[in-house]
Structure formats: C-alpha cells, structure tokens
Amino acid sequence: MAEYHLKGPLTDEDVTKLKIGDTVYISGECFTCRSRLQKYIFDEKNVLPFGTKERNILIHNGPIVIKENGKWKLMSFMPTSSIRFEKWGAKSVDEWNLKMIVGKTTMGAETAKMMKEKKCVHVSPRSVSPNLWIDSIEVQDVYLYDELGRIEAAWFFKVNELGPFIVDIDCEGNNYFDRLDQDIADKKDEALKKLGIDENFEFTKLY
Amino acid sequence: MIKTEIYEQALFETIKRGATEISPDVKDAFMKAIEREANPDAKNGLEATLKSMEMSKVRENPLCVDTGWPIFYFKVGNQCELEGGFVELENAARRAVAKATELGYLRATMKHPLTGYDPGNNIGMNIPDFTYQFVDGDAIEMSYAAKGGGSECFGGTRHRIVAFADGIKGIEKFVIESFVASARAGAVCPPSVLGIGIGGTANVAANLAKEAACLRTVGSKHPDPMFAKIEEDLYEAINSLGIGILGAGGSTSVLAVNVEYAYTHIAGIACATSTNCMVARRASSRIDGNGTVTKMTSPNWFGDR
Known part of the structure; x- marks a missing residue:
C-alpha cells in the first residue's frame, strides 16, 4: 500500500495511479456538498454558481462554521457518508468533472462505473478526528448560503495536507470494502457456529 | 424549589x-481498544480519534x-x-x-x-x-x-419480533446480522456501543436499546447472569469479525454490548438494536x-x- 501527497486541481495522472488501500493526503482547493446541493442542481434544475475545473475535489460534509469578528471560523469537520448521495453520484462526477470525492463509507455501483469512465476516486477517513484536520483547512468562501442553509451550502476550503484518507474506490472500479465483505462473512459464519447457531438456522416466520 | x-x-x-x-468510561474503552488492536492502521485511527477527542475539551469544540x-x-x-x-x-x-x-x-x-x-x-x-x-x-x-446520524440511519437501529421457538439463538443471530449489515464500510461509525432491548412492545424494546446504547456506563455488566452472558457472548462474537474502526478492518468493532429487557407477551419477543457511534x-x-x-x-x- 503506497502513500501519496496530492495537490489539486487533480489530473487523470494523479488519480489513476491510486489503488484501493493506498493512503492519500490532499492539498489545494475543494468544495463541500451534501444532498440538498445535489437536489437543488440536478432535480430542481438550477445552475451551479461556480466552476469546478480548478476545484475538482468534492468533500461530502456539512461543517460547523461560525462567524467570529467578521471572519469564518471552522469549528468542526468530518467527512460524511457518501452512500446516501448515490442517486446523484454519477451525475456529479460526470457534470462537475470530479477527480476525487472525499466522503465516509463508499459509493454504489453506478457512481463507481462513472468514476471508472471519467477517472475519479473515492477516499474516506479511518478515524473521527476533527481536531487533527481543522488546522489544515482554511475557509475561503461560501455559495448558496441563503438558498441551502449554513450546513448544506457549498463551502470553499483551501486545504493543506489534509488526511490521511484511504482510497476505497479506485479508477478501475475496485472497491476496498467489497474485498473486506467476504472475509467478514466467513468470520461471521464461524462466530455464529461458536454461539451454537447452526448454519441452517432459519427464523420462524411471524410476518 | x-x-x-x-x-x-x-x-x-x-x-x-x-x-x-469524552466520557471517562468511553476514554477507558478506547485505551483498552488501542492496547489490544492488532491492525496497525486501525490502531492509528483509534489513537487519532482519542487524541482529537481530548483536544475538543481544551478547544471547546464538538x-x-x-x-x-x-x-x-x-x-x-x-x-x-x-x-x-x-x-x-x-x-x-x-x-x-x-x-x-x-x-x-x-x-x-x-x-x-x-x-x-x-x-x-x-x-x-x-x-x-x-x-x-x-x-x-x-x-x-x-x-x-x-x-x-450515522449510528441511527444506516440500520444500527432496527427491530424484529423473534418467536419463542427461536429464543436466544434467534436474538443473537438477528443482532449479529443487523450489526454486520449496518457497520459495512463504517456506516454506523464503529467501534459502536451496541444497545439491545429484549421484550416489551416493539417501541419499548427500541427505547430500551437506545437507553442501553446511550446511558449505560461503558464496561458495565447486566446484574442478571443470563443477560450478562448474552452481552459477553455478543461482545466476543462481534469483535471476532474484523470490521474495525470505520469498517476498514481491525479487531475492535464494538466498545460494549449492553442488554436491557422487559417482560413480553406469550406471542413473541420484541428485540431491538441501537448502535451508538464511537464518540458515544x-x-x-x-x-x-x-x-x-x-x-x-x-x-x-x-x-x-
């Protein structure tokens, strides 16, 4: 498993070398997104009020940002579960030309397919450690604050060596968590056996 | 007045x-988990999480x-x-x-x-x-x-009525299968404090599960040996699965398994789970x-x- 320190905007070359299980740290310009932004753009047919060519790293997150002495202050940050945004995942990768999605959990098959086609990766954290991250993040600006609210607005972050994140979907469509599933399923069968639960056990059907 | x-x-x-x-009992559970963690990346993740939680107290942030x-x-x-x-x-x-x-x-x-x-x-x-x-x-x-939201939305909280014919085995199978599904890719933010409610109507079981997850001291045992055994057996079983911190692999998948119960109807045993995320x-x-x-x-x- 290799470790990479990448600087945005990311290129195809930057991301195609990443394999599932690799560790990445990122620097450069990113924007935050939750479902309300994707719904606003893709379902309600509004135009994204900023370009993503120079800002092709999307972070699934609703940060806590407060205003202190007229300046934005980031109180807390933690990537949030990506899988619930699967409905708009492929569209986001395609239309916004994303090269990296920073989230938690992972994305589904449709997004992974588009990520393979457009060369994009998904990465996620291995800890819940906002305080080890917020010093690496500068809040630059915010878009759609009035329309979407403080949490679901698109925040512009400039990040410096933000990480570590694990690559869980690579540009070949491989998923790190799919590989773990079989191992966990095998261990689950052993654990059930140890508890005296037969492999042929079936619940009495009540409904 | x-x-x-x-x-x-x-x-x-x-x-x-x-x-x-961070609550003192959760901190103790983290320190024990760090000590026994066999996967180095998971160990780093647990250490980073604990470090950040300790910084929150000083910085007064969430x-x-x-x-x-x-x-x-x-x-x-x-x-x-x-x-x-x-x-x-x-x-x-x-x-x-x-x-x-x-x-x-x-x-x-x-x-x-x-x-x-x-x-x-x-x-x-x-x-x-x-x-x-x-x-x-x-x-x-x-x-x-x-x-x-993670611990609540991805199947960490669910219920099933288990027949008396299936008893403890049915309850344990339901809990393990629910937990594996909900912890996939770290959705419920494991290692979890897993609360289990047994008995009552479905909502009573669900409330007991939530209170067991959120209000029991981490590391405590149920005083009734029958329920303490379910806690211990499920704690060992789930920690043998290799789910780990945020589901990316590791030897700690639950910080605790806490069971609470109510008497139930002769017709069936309501059984509910509620996971609390690692920060608990x-x-x-x-x-x-x-x-x-x-x-x-x-x-x-x-x-x-």
Missing part, C-alpha cells in the same frame, strides 16, 4: 460537556461534526420542585439547545422532515426529545445524549433540592450500571 436560572444553566453546561468532552439528535433523559425525584414546573424545564432545555447551537457547540442539524426547512437552532416539532423516570427524593438528574456522546448532572449542581461521570439511568 430549584430556580429556573439554576436548572437552565445546568442544562446548558450538560449539553456543552456532552458535545465537547467531538464530531455531526452533533446528532438532541435527547434529554430526566430522572426526577417525586418531591422535586422546579420553578415554573416541568413545562418550564422543557422550555429551558430548548433555550439551552438553541444557545449551544448559536455558539457552535452543536451543529444546526435538525430540519423539517418533508420540506427540509432548517430552523437553525435544532428546535422543532417533538425535538428535542424528553424521557422521564421517577424516583424518591427531591433531586433531579439530567442526561444529554447526542445521537449521531453524553453528559449528566444532578441538582439537589437545595439547588446544588453536581457533574456526574455516569448517567445513573440504570442504577449502578
């Missing part, structure tokens, strides 16, 4: 402490960006007298939540379920949530639990009848466990 300003200030301090300070559903539990003395009564207690709790949100200790996370309207202060229909228990005496104990946020305070406020290290919801 306990003055409004005293209980309102205690409510605010309890919310702030719950959002920004342990996690998702500050969850605001939930209050009150253990009320039968002779407890509050200025303005219990209606005012709930009003004061709402004001304290709004203030904690304004100051950034809580994120404005609560929104209208259909329109998505964000009031910006975490206050709305039936939110915050209040639960009461009545005991002797003139004191009031208050616990604030912040139930995270909560704080508790006690106000005696003379107005003295004390910080509690454990909620005391289930007596000494």
Whole structure:
C-alpha cells in the first residue's frame, strides 16, 4: 500500500495511479456538498454558481462554521457518508468533472462505473478526528448560503495536507470494502457456529 | 424549589460537556481498544480519534461534526420542585439547545422532515426529545445524549419480533446480522456501543436499546447472569469479525454490548438494536433540592450500571 501527497486541481495522472488501500493526503482547493446541493442542481434544475475545473475535489460534509469578528471560523469537520448521495453520484462526477470525492463509507455501483469512465476516486477517513484536520483547512468562501442553509451550502476550503484518507474506490472500479465483505462473512459464519447457531438456522416466520 | 436560572444553566453546561468532552468510561474503552488492536492502521485511527477527542475539551469544540439528535433523559425525584414546573424545564432545555447551537457547540442539524426547512437552532416539532423516570427524593438528574446520524440511519437501529421457538439463538443471530449489515464500510461509525432491548412492545424494546446504547456506563455488566452472558457472548462474537474502526478492518468493532429487557407477551419477543457511534456522546448532572449542581461521570439511568 503506497502513500501519496496530492495537490489539486487533480489530473487523470494523479488519480489513476491510486489503488484501493493506498493512503492519500490532499492539498489545494475543494468544495463541500451534501444532498440538498445535489437536489437543488440536478432535480430542481438550477445552475451551479461556480466552476469546478480548478476545484475538482468534492468533500461530502456539512461543517460547523461560525462567524467570529467578521471572519469564518471552522469549528468542526468530518467527512460524511457518501452512500446516501448515490442517486446523484454519477451525475456529479460526470457534470462537475470530479477527480476525487472525499466522503465516509463508499459509493454504489453506478457512481463507481462513472468514476471508472471519467477517472475519479473515492477516499474516506479511518478515524473521527476533527481536531487533527481543522488546522489544515482554511475557509475561503461560501455559495448558496441563503438558498441551502449554513450546513448544506457549498463551502470553499483551501486545504493543506489534509488526511490521511484511504482510497476505497479506485479508477478501475475496485472497491476496498467489497474485498473486506467476504472475509467478514466467513468470520461471521464461524462466530455464529461458536454461539451454537447452526448454519441452517432459519427464523420462524411471524410476518 | 430549584430556580429556573439554576436548572437552565445546568442544562446548558450538560449539553456543552456532552458535545465537547469524552466520557471517562468511553476514554477507558478506547485505551483498552488501542492496547489490544492488532491492525496497525486501525490502531492509528483509534489513537487519532482519542487524541482529537481530548483536544475538543481544551478547544471547546464538538467531538464530531455531526452533533446528532438532541435527547434529554430526566430522572426526577417525586418531591422535586422546579420553578415554573416541568413545562418550564422543557422550555429551558430548548433555550439551552438553541444557545449551544448559536455558539457552535452543536451543529444546526435538525430540519423539517418533508420540506427540509432548517430552523437553525435544532428546535422543532417533538425535538428535542424528553424521557422521564421517577424516583424518591427531591433531586433531579439530567442526561444529554447526542445521537449521531450515522449510528441511527444506516440500520444500527432496527427491530424484529423473534418467536419463542427461536429464543436466544434467534436474538443473537438477528443482532449479529443487523450489526454486520449496518457497520459495512463504517456506516454506523464503529467501534459502536451496541444497545439491545429484549421484550416489551416493539417501541419499548427500541427505547430500551437506545437507553442501553446511550446511558449505560461503558464496561458495565447486566446484574442478571443470563443477560450478562448474552452481552459477553455478543461482545466476543462481534469483535471476532474484523470490521474495525470505520469498517476498514481491525479487531475492535464494538466498545460494549449492553442488554436491557422487559417482560413480553406469550406471542413473541420484541428485540431491538441501537448502535451508538464511537464518540458515544453524553453528559449528566444532578441538582439537589437545595439547588446544588453536581457533574456526574455516569448517567445513573440504570442504577449502578
């Protein structure tokens, strides 16, 4: 498993070398997104009020940002579960030309397919450690604050060596968590056996 | 009579402490998990999480960006007298939540379920949530639990009626299969504090599961050996699965398994699970009848466990 320190905007070359299980740290310009932004753009047919060519790293997150002495202050940050945004995942990768999605959990098959086609990766954290991250993040600006609210607005972050994140979907469509599933399923069968639960056990059907 | 300003200030301090300070029992569980973790990446993840949680206390910022559903539990003395009564207690709790949100200790996370309207202060229909228990005496104990979205939304909370024909085996299989599905890719933010409710109607089982997840002292055991054995067996079984911190592999998948029960109908056994995320946020305070406020290290919801 290799470790990479990448600087945005990311290129195809930057991301195609990443394999599932690799560790990445990122620097450069990113924007935050939750479902309300994707719904606003893709379902309600509004135009994204900023370009993503120079800002092709999307972070699934609703940060806590407060205003202190007229300046934005980031109180807390933690990537949030990506899988619930699967409905708009492929569209986001395609239309916004994303090269990296920073989230938690992972994305589904449709997004992974588009990520393979457009060369994009998904990465996620291995800890819940906002305080080890917020010093690496500068809040630059915010878009759609009035329309979407403080949490679901698109925040512009400039990040410096933000990480570590694990690559869980690579540009070949491989998923790190799919590989773990079989191992966990095998261990689950052993654990059930140890508890005296037969492999042929079936619940009495009540409904 | 306990003055409004005293209980309102205690409510605010309890919310702030719950959002920004790791509980001592959760910290102990983390330290034990770090010690026995066999996967080096998972060990780093546990260490980073603990380090960040300790920094939150100093920096006075949230342990996690998702500050969850605001939930209050009150253990009320039968002779407890509050200025303005219990209606005012709930009003004061709402004001304290709004203030904690304004100051950034809580994120404005609560929104209208259909329109998505964000009031910006975490206050709305039936939110915050209040639960009461009545005991002797003139004191009031208050616990604030912040139930995270990840731990609640991805199948960590679910229920099944298990037939008496299937008994403990049925309960254990249901719990293990539910947990594996909900922890996939770290959805419920494992290592979890897994609460299990057995018996009662489905909602009683679900409430017991939530209280077992949010209000039991991590590391405590059920006093009835039959239930303590289920806790121990499931703790060992789930930690043998290799799910690990945020589901990326490792030897700690649960910090604790806590079971609580109620008598049930001859027709079946309601069984419910509730996972609490690894930060397991909560704080508790006690106000005696003379107005003295004390910080509690454990909620005391289930007596000494």
